Amino acid sequence: MSHAVARAPARESEFGRVQRLRGRLGNQWGKPRFLVLITWGYIAWAILPVLVAIQFSFNDGRSLSVWHGFTLKWYTSTDPSIDSVFHSATLHGALVQSLKLATLDVLIAVPIGVFLALGLARWRGRGSGASNFLMLFPLVTPEIVAGVSLLILFSQLLKFVPFGTVAQLLGHITFSISYVVVIVRGRLFQIGPSYEEAAADLGAAPASALYQVLLPLLMPAIVASAAIVFAISIDDFVISQWLSSGANSTTVPVQIYAATRATPLPSTDGIATVIMVITLLSVVAGVLVYRFFTRGESRRGSAVDDVAGFGI
Amino acid sequence: MYPRWLWPFSALPGVIWLLILFLLPLYAVLALAFGTVDPILLTGVPAWNPLDWNPGWMSHVLDQLRPGNILWDVWVRTCRYVLISLAGCILIGYPVAYYVARHATRTKTLLLILLVLPFWISYLMRMLAWINLLSPGGYGLRFLDATGISSLLYHVGIISDPNNYLSGQSFTVILALIYGYIPFFILPLYASLDRIDQSQLEAARDLGASPFRTFWHVTLPLSKTGLLGGAVLITLPMFGDYYTTNIVSGAPSTSMIGNQIDLYFHGGPQPTIGAAITVLLALFLMVLMIYYMRTVHRASREIPA
Numbered sequence: 001m002s003h004a005v006a007r008a009p010a011r012e013s014e015f016g017r018v019q020r021l022r023g024r025l026g027n028q029w030g031k032p033r034f035l036v037l038i039t040w041g042y043i044a045w046a047i048l049p050v051l052v053a054i055q056f057s058f059n060d061g062r063s064l065s066v067w068h069g070f071t072l073k074w075y076t077s078t079d080p081s082i083d084s085v086f087h088s089a090t091l092h093g094a095l096v097q098s099l100k101l102a103t104l105d106v107l108i109a110v111p112i113g114v115f116l117a118l119g120l121a122r123w124r125g126r127g128s129g130a131s132n133f134l135m136l137f138p139l140v141t142p143e144i145v146a147g148v149s150l151l152i153l154f155s156q157l158l159k160f161v162p163f164g165t166v167a168q169l170l171g172h173i174t175f176s177i178s179y180v181v182v183i184v185r186g187r188l189f190q191i192g193p194s195y196e197e198a199a200a201d202l203g204a205a206p207a208s209a210l211y212q213v214l215l216p217l218l219m220p221a222i223v224a225s226a227a228i229v230f231a232i233s234i235d236d237f238v239i240s241q242w243l244s245s246g247a248n249s250t251t252v253p254v255q256i257y258a259a260t261r262a263t264p265l266p267s268t269d270g271i272a273t274v275i276m277v278i279t280l281l282s283v284v285a286g287v288l289v290y291r292f293f294t295r296g297e298s299r300r301g302s303a304v305d306d307v308a309g310f311g312i
Numbered sequence: 313m314y315p316r317w318l319w320p321f322s323a324l325p326g327v328i329w330l331l332i333l334f335l336l337p338l339y340a341v342l343a344l345a346f347g348t349v350d351p352i353l354l355t356g357v358p359a360w361n362p363l364d365w366n367p368g369w370m371s372h373v374l375d376q377l378r379p380g381n382i383l384w385d386v387w388v389r390t391c392r393y394v395l396i397s398l399a400g401c402i403l404i405g406y407p408v409a410y411y412v413a414r415h416a417t418r419t420k421t422l423l424l425i426l427l428v429l430p431f432w433i434s435y436l437m438r439m440l441a442w443i444n445l446l447s448p449g450g451y452g453l454r455f456l457d458a459t460g461i462s463s464l465l466y467h468v469g470i471i472s473d474p475n476n477y478l479s480g481q482s483f484t485v486i487l488a489l490i491y492g493y494i495p496f497f498i499l500p501l502y503a504s505l506d507r508i509d510q511s512q513l514e515a516a517r518d519l520g521a522s523p524f525r526t527f528w529h530v531t532l533p534l535s536k537t538g539l540l541g542g543a544v545l546i547t548l549p550m551f552g553d554y555y556t557t558n559i560v561s562g563a564p565s566t567s568m569i570g571n572q573i574d575l576y577f578h579g580g581p582q583p584t585i586g587a588a589i590t591v592l593l594a595l596f597l598m599v600l601m602i603y604y605m606r607t608v609h610r611a612s613r614e615i616p617a
Contacts, residue, residue, distance in 0.1 A: 032415055038404070038407045038411070039423065043423070043426045043427070046491070049438065050433055063447070065447035066450075113326065116327065119327075122319040123320045127320075131327050134331070135326070139605075140601040141594075143552060144552035144574075145590055152587065156356075157336070170333055177326055200313040253434055253435070257436055261559070264440065268440060279434070280433075
């Protein structure tokens with residue numbers, strides 16, 4: 001008897017709970033809890049593994065998965081038995097090679113891309129359609145096709161191009177130009193021709209309209225594309241691997257790949273961490289400079305939006 | 313106001329660069345695939361003149377691609393991996409992009425930065441992270457054990473050994489593919505969802521549509537470009553991927569078509585066969601590539617000048 005009495009309210013509250021749940025799920029204007037959960041869950045899943053990789057670069061042991069305490073030795077040790085990031089010839093060399101390629105890539109691909117964007121946006125003659133198409137092609141070509149094709153080109157046709165830094169650089173530039181063009185062209189359409197027309201009406205020669213009016217207006221896009229090209233080049237694995245000439249042209253991603261195929265050590269996490277910090281710093285610098293150049297402009301989207309939107 | 317020759321002249325260096333270092337190499341792949349093999353050195357000899365093309369190696373590869381032969385198995389596996397990973401990316405990525413674009417308010421900037429962050433972290437580092445997690449004693453392995461997910465996956469038959477995720481497990485390869493490519497899917501999708509005018513959704517709701525009908529008849533069609541664009545953007549590189557499966561598995565039982573190409577160039581003596589496979593893969597992907605280029609081309613024209 002007392003048993004039954006005790007159960008009745010419990011049932012009622014269970015019913016109430018169901019009601020409340022239905023009300024919550026059915027409430028069209030409420031907070032979309034399911035979406036909140038999946039979004040934060042996704043972000044945790046996307047970020048936490050990388051944090052674990054960073055943690056284990058400080059592992060006082062040779063394991064990538066069992067924690068033995070904190071150390072900096074995988075970064076700074078000069079002991080030749082420990083391949084530390086800053087003192088092992090292999091790892092240090094890979095860092096230098098990655099930075100060298102990315103810097104040269106930015107210095108060459110950005111100017112070529114800016115001129116190509118200007119040309120493609122305003123040239124309306126024969127061949128402009130085909131050139132536009134040619135420019136978009138590298139963006140969608142799977143990297144393995146790109147790697148294979150350049151490997152064959154440099155080994156069968158342009159044999160004077162040595163594998164290693166030169167071939168890698170040519171490859172990186174080829175696949176960076178299109179990103180510059182897409183970003184700069186978007187900005188060109190956004191600016192429109194009216195500023196330059198105004199300059200011409202006020203008596204500016206074509207050269208000074210280009211240099212004094214158009215170039216400053218294009219600066220945000222140039223900065224954004226430089227940051228993106230730098231990051232793409234640093235992160236590139238396939239082209240660097242296919243066009244490398246062996247140990248002396250190993251980049252960081254190629255080094256990570258080689259390590260994972262053998263026995264990766266905490267120093268592998270270390271070199272990945274170093275290159276990640278460099279990439280993130282360059283992106284932050286890019287965003288700050290971008291903000292500087294677009295100050296005072298009405299801002300529908302932020303720099304993040306621009307970066308997010310460049311893919312489509 | 314500018315001289316007529318200025319713009320074609322400005323485009324010239326870039327166009328020449330792409331002709332020599334992008335288009336010509338693609339032709340070189342064709343020339344090698346339809347070339348011959350030196351009988352003594354066993355190296356490929358490209359046939360530069362299309363009239364000299366030798367279809368022998370291509371037909372050899374096509375033969376291997378018939379059901380029951382080795383390349384067929386690899387190809388079917390590649391398609392399976394890519395399609396499952398794509399489905400995973402859509403199932404996880406759409407709700408995330410939708411939430412950040414349409415519902416996030418105060419946290420929007422933070423969420424956006426977190427969504428963009430993986431984009432700037434080297435793909436190889438993000439793969440390396442899974443080695444950290446799934447090596448013996450790793451956090452990921454312990455999590456899967458403690459939550460019972462491991463034994464569930466084992467009993468359902470998704471993994472063949474609950475203690476060894478890093479060798480020959482299709483599950484790990486697909487997990488890594490989704491993990492690796494999903495940021496590139498979410499960003500374009502987010503951009504197109506973010507562009508949807510709130511008033512169109514409000515109109516649908518004012519006219520009595522349920523949230524589900526509003527989503528199905530208004531939001532989804534309006535985000536179609538971003539959805540398809542993102543899907544194509546990740547499908548293309550996934551079909552050519554060989555490093556993901558090599559890093560998290562490295563077993564022949566999980567090799568993809570990209571691994572075959574890699575093997576013929578880096579391991580085996582027969583770049584000609586590798587070139588023939590590359591040509592076939594590129595032809596297969598051409599439909600997707602052209603679709604994507606047309607979308608981008610149209611989008612760039614729609615921007616008001």
